[in-house]
Amino acid sequence: MSEDRVQRRIVVDRFLKGLVVTLSFVVILPMFFILYFIVRNGISVIDWTFLTHLPKPMGEAGGGISNAIIGSTMLILVSCLISVPIGTFAGVYLSEYRKGRFPYFSRLSLEILQGIPSIVIGIIAYVWIVVPMGSFSALSGGIALGIMMLPVIVTSTEETLRLIPDTLKEASLALGVPYPRTILKVILPAGLSGIVTGIILGIARIAGETAPLLFTAFGSPFMNLNILKPVNSLPLLVFNYATSPYPEWHALAWGACFVLIVFILSLNIIARTVTRRWKVQF
Amino acid sequence: MESTVLKIENFSAGFGGIEVVRNVSLAFERNRITAIMGPSGCGKTTLIRCINRMHELVPGAGFSGKILLDNENIYDTEPIIVRRKIGMVFQRPNPFPTMSIYDNVVAGYNLNGLRIPKGDKDRIVEESLQKAALWGEVKDSLHRKGTFLSGGQQQRLCIARALAMYPEILLLDEPTSALDPKATAHIEELVVQLKDTVTIIQVTHNIPQAARISDFTAFLYLGELVEYGPTEKLFTVPKDKRTEQYLTGKFG
Numbered sequence: 001m002s003e004d005r006v007q008r009r010i011v012v013d014r015f016l017k018g019l020v021v022t023l024s025f026v027v028i029l030p031m032f033f034i035l036y037f038i039v040r041n042g043i044s045v046i047d048w049t050f051l052t053h054l055p056k057p058m059g060e061a062g063g064g065i066s067n068a069i070i071g072s073t074m075l076i077l078v079s080c081l082i083s084v085p086i087g088t089f090a091g092v093y094l095s096e097y098r099k100g101r102f103p104y105f106s107r108l109s110l111e112i113l114q115g116i117p118s119i120v121i122g123i124i125a126y127v128w129i130v131v132p133m134g135s136f137s138a139l140s141g142g143i144a145l146g147i148m149m150l151p152v153i154v155t156s157t158e159e160t161l162r163l164i165p166d167t168l169k170e171a172s173l174a175l176g177v178p179y180p181r182t183i184l185k186v187i188l189p190a191g192l193s194g195i196v197t198g199i200i201l202g203i204a205r206i207a208g209e210t211a212p213l214l215f216t217a218f219g220s221p222f223m224n225l226n227i228l229k230p231v232n233s234l235p236l237l238v239f240n241y242a243t244s245p246y247p248e249w250h251a252l253a254w255g256a257c258f259v260l261i262v263f264i265l266s267l268n269i270i271a272r273t274v275t276r277r278w279k280v281q282f
Numbered sequence: 283m284e285s286t287v288l289k290i291e292n293f294s295a296g297f298g299g300i301e302v303v304r305n306v307s308l309a310f311e312r313n314r315i316t317a318i319m320g321p322s323g324c325g326k327t328t329l330i331r332c333i334n335r336m337h338e339l340v341p342g343a344g345f346s347g348k349i350l351l352d353n354e355n356i357y358d359t360e361p362i363i364v365r366r367k368i369g370m371v372f373q374r375p376n377p378f379p380t381m382s383i384y385d386n387v388v389a390g391y392n393l394n395g396l397r398i399p400k401g402d403k404d405r406i407v408e409e410s411l412q413k414a415a416l417w418g419e420v421k422d423s424l425h426r427k428g429t430f431l432s433g434g435q436q437q438r439l440c441i442a443r444a445l446a447m448y449p450e451i452l453l454l455d456e457p458t459s460a461l462d463p464k465a466t467a468h469i470e471e472l473v474v475q476l477k478d479t480v481t482i483i484q485v486t487h488n489i490p491q492a493a494r495i496s497d498f499t500a501f502l503y504l505g506e507l508v509e510y511g512p513t514e515k516l517f518t519v520p521k522d523k524r525t526e527q528y529l530t531g532k533f534g
Contacts (some may be wrong), residue, residue, distance in 0.1 A: 165375040171440070174336060175390040175447060176366035185393050189380045280379045281429045 034173060035261070042258025045251050046063065051259075055237075057223055061248050065256050067223045071231035075217060076203055078142020078227060083149040084199055091149075092194070093159025098162075114151040119145050121213035136230040141217030145209060149202040156198025160191040165282055193278035197271045204267040208260060210235040225279060234260045285401040287312040287481050288333070288451060293347030295325075295332050297340065302328045304505040310451075315473060315482045317496035317513065320487065321533065323343045325505040326485045330492075331451045333366040333483065335361040351450070352452045364391070369444030374460045375436035377428035377443070380519075384424040384441055387411060390447040395525075406446050413479065414442035426487070434465025438472065445480070452476070454484040470495050490531060493517050 049064055056063030097103045125144035130136055164187060172182040185273070188195070213219070218230040219240055234256050241253035288310040295303040303325040310316050318326045331337040332345055335356065349356045352424055357362045368447055371436045377386050387407045391398055398406075407424070411417035416438040420431070428439050437457055448496060454473065458466040474495050486492050492499050493513060500510040501522075509516060520526045 084478040163505055165376070166422055167372060167374055168378070170336065170339075170372060171376040171378065171443075172389075172393060173335060174337065174372075175393065175443070176364075177390070178360045178392040186378060186380075189437070190378075192380075260425060281427075282379050 001045060004042075008161050019067065020174070023187040038257050038261055041254040042256075045255035046258060050252075050255055054223060055241075055252060058244070058249065063248075063251060063252065065234070065237055065259070067220065068232040068234045068256060069259070070165055070223065070225070071217065071220070071236075072233040074138045074225070074227060075142050075213070075233055076207065079138060079146035079149055079206060080199070082146035083153055083202065085184050085198075087150050087153030087202075088157050088188075088195055090162060090252045092188070094154065094158040095161035096183075110151045110154055113147070117211075118148060118209055123214050125212065126215040133228070135228065136216060136218035137233040138217055138224070138227040138229065141213045141231070141233070142214050142227070144183040144212035145206040147277070148209065149206050150213065152202040152205055153195075156201070157191070157195050160194025161187060163192050163194075168282070176225065190280050190282075193274055193280065196278070197275050199217055200267050200271040200274065204264045204271070207264055207267070208235050211241050215238075229237075234263075285312045286310065287352065288483075289348075289353075290329075290333075291349040291350065293329075293332065293345065293349060295337055295343070295345035297330055297344070299344070300504050303332070303345075303502075306502075306505075306507045307505060308500055308510060309463065310481060311483050313479075314393040314497040315477050315484060315495055316500065317492035318431040318485045318502060319487060319492045319501045320502035321528070322487060324502045326428040326487075326502050327455055332484050333453055334365050334370050335453070336365075336370065344361075345439050357413075366394075366447055366448055368451045368453060369445055369447055369449035370455065371437070371440050371457050373456045375440050376429075377432055377436050379429045379437050380428070381421050381428060382425045383431070383439060386428040386440060387442050387446050388445060389443055400523070410442040410446040411439075413445050414438045414475065415468070415475075432465070432504065433495055434461050434468055434475070437461060437465070437469060441469075441472070441476075442443060445476075451481045451483060452516060454482065456485055456487065463533045466491075501528065 022151060035226050047166065050070065051064060051066030052066050053062075054067055055065065094103055121144050125140050125147075129140040129143060133140070168186060168190060169182055172186040174180070177186070213233055217233055217236065219236040220230045220232045224231050238253045238256045238260070241249040241256070244250075284308075287308045290306055290308040293303065293306050294301055294381075306329060318329065320326050328337055331456075333349060333356075337343050337345065338361070338362065338402075356368075378389055379381070381389060385392060387410050388403050391403070391406075399480065408417060408421075411420065417433060417479060428436065431439060441452075441457075457473075458469050461469065470491065471504055473484065476482060477497075484492075484496065490491045496513045498511065499513045501508045501524075503524055509520060509522045516525065517529060520529060
């Protein structure tokens, strides 16, 4: 190869390297811009009153988002109560029975469920729960979110348990431990970190969902602890207030955005910590 | 006096219709070490996994014939009961990663929900670790995770875990194949000491190991029992030509 061509190669190599680094940098920019924007607009409204008081009627300054924080918490609890037990047990089943027609169909259904637009899940929950019960409610919203969370939990449980060596199960069975006990006391504890991480990431995924709540939890300006009544949630509050014409409400919406983002970021950090700290060495 | 503790009668086993063990009949003597040896794929692991009913857990597994423990067919007994009477140690050490050394030893009790007083538990842990020649090394770190131990120590922990259930028979499935020579020697010594308390059936593809530690040896080839007898006899005057060829390294 001539000197010239080697020189050219070196230049092209440098150029491509520079391009790759620049593009990786571009990828992280949106996140920083979003964070910066939300912090700048949101942090000024955050104080103790904001977190513990109800929203004021339109036109009045001040007020808080306590009802939305409580509402979001209720929705998350309801959805976890539904999807955590179903999701982990389905995950155990799928990791134990890897082949066969039914597991295949079950996995396929989960993939499709994951792809269903959240607004459609909201409408289904409306038709199935809100209409028969005659009222918007935290329960219906929680069920809609639970359905959205299910595929995340099943998939992470299945993948975690698949990585546990079969020799561990044999060790337990060879001691005369019945199969169900082996699953509950040996296999699940060994996969705990992965399962918990999956649940936390599932919560992070649904915490910001708005669409499925529009016709289920509906939103409410009041404090409500009854799961059969409509509740507010952080994303619903952001949606309702940000589209209103009142600047005071815009400020509340920014504040709620900030709280939501901090919550989701913390969940992601906790999930990473759990994965690292609780890791089981085989 | 020799007394038979376990008897295999006309036993065949396989996967998905393919026979891996063919019509094997064998009798094991109490408080003796019996080695089952043979080249890879001869069915020796499948055979001993039938003895504590682990074989049937594999999808597609099939078997026929009888295995009698104290004259009772183990296939007429609940597998859970069989496995408590016939302990097993596997090729790779597999201590429970979420449990301490202490909890690993009494795992057979804890996992089965058998409640025993703390004092008895302490005694079982010490006794089992003593028998497995591990007590001296771990007595000050009983509450550390079992997975911190070296490979050889982990394997002795697995032996202690099996012994803690006071089994009649201990099955060892190539227990030293994942270990270095020093750890191997340690386990061999230990196995010889253990025969006073428990009958040992060990699978190995290590010919010198079978010669060193076992009282009886069975030679399995292509799923068939070729020869079975006292180790000394089988190694010095093998009756079958195939045994002789295997021992002299002509195949395997």
